[in-house]
Amino acid sequence: DSGVTQTPKHLITATGQRVTLRCSPRSGDLSVYWYQQSLDQGLQFLIQYYNGEERAKGNILERFSAQQFPDLHSELNLSSLELGDSALYFCATARAAQGVTEAFFGQGTRLTVV
Amino acid sequence: QKEVEQDPGPLSVPEGAIVSLNCTYSNSAFQYFMWYRQYSRKGPELLMYTYSSGNKEDGRFTAQVDKSSKYISLFIRDSQPSDSATYLCAMSFGYGANSKLTFGKGITLSVRP
Numbered sequence: 001d002s003g004v005t006q007t008p009k010h011l012i013t014a015t016g017q018r019v020t021l022r023c024s025p026r027s028g029d030l031s032v033y034w035y036q037q038s039l040d041q042g043l044q045f046l047i048q049y050y051n052g053e054e055r056a057k058g059n060i061l062e063r064f065s066a067q068q069f070p071d072l073h074s075e076l077n078l079s080s081l082e083l084g085d086s087a088l089y090f091c092a093t094a095r096a097a098q099g100v101t102e103a104f105f106g107q108g109t110r111l112t113v114v
Numbered sequence: 115q116k117e118v119e120q121d122p123g124p125l126s127v128p129e130g131a132i133v134s135l136n137c138t139y140s141n142s143a144f145q146y147f148m149w150y151r152q153y154s155r156k157g158p159e160l161l162m163y164t165y166s167s168g169n170k171e172d173g174r175f176t177a178q179v180d181k182s183s184k185y186i187s188l189f190i191r192d193s194q195p196s197d198s199a200t201y202l203c204a205m206s207f208g209y210g211a212n213s214k215l216t217f218g219k220g221i222t223l224s225v226r227p
Contacts, residue, residue, distance in 0.1 A: 002157060033214065042219030043202060056214045090157055103215055105157030
């Protein structure tokens with residue numbers, strides 16, 4: 001168990017809908033990363049927050065947004081969902097560790113858009 | 115060109131074989147090189163990391179970085195069925211909690227008993 005909690009584990013929703021994925025970090029981790037994993041694209045970086053502020057952005061669609069709250073938990077909002085958004089969504093949290101970003105991943109949220 | 119390219123899979127080997135997993139990258143600014151292992155239905159977990167060039171050994175696992183060739187490898191000796199998983203290489207520019215990781219696509223390894 002990595003100590004990173006993601007909810008829900010599974011989500012099935014219809015096209016056009018909006019969903020919110022939640023991530024609770026390990027105690028003391030200030031950084032949250034969101035990744036999308038699909039079979040053909042692998043693990044794609046979406047966005048990173050550090051201590052409440054957006055720090056880096058990847059190939060995140062405009063329909064997607066995220067935020068990190070004062071208690072350091074984070075939410076990823078996906079709107080106007082399309083079939084192609086079906087994927088595993090991971091959050092990872094990190095703290096400095098001997099100069100290496102050791103990211104601890106949650107178990108993921110499997111999103112199915114029908 | 116993708117920043118990080120990983121050999122496509124899947125890969126199937128008999129128990130006891132030596133496994134070589136490889137990644138190449140295009141950005142010479144990467145300084146930290148990591149290997150993550152992902153079991154089915156789980157999130158990736160850090161297996162090993164290396165800073166800059168060189169080798170690092172941990173039990174049956176050896177990570178190797180050649181910055182001049184922009185090439186990294188993970189070797190698994192005496193592979194076991196429990197090593198069956200997806201292996202992802204990852205790289206970062208800096209260090210600390212505010213440095214993003216860029217991953218390869220991953221390769222699925224199956225070790226046959």
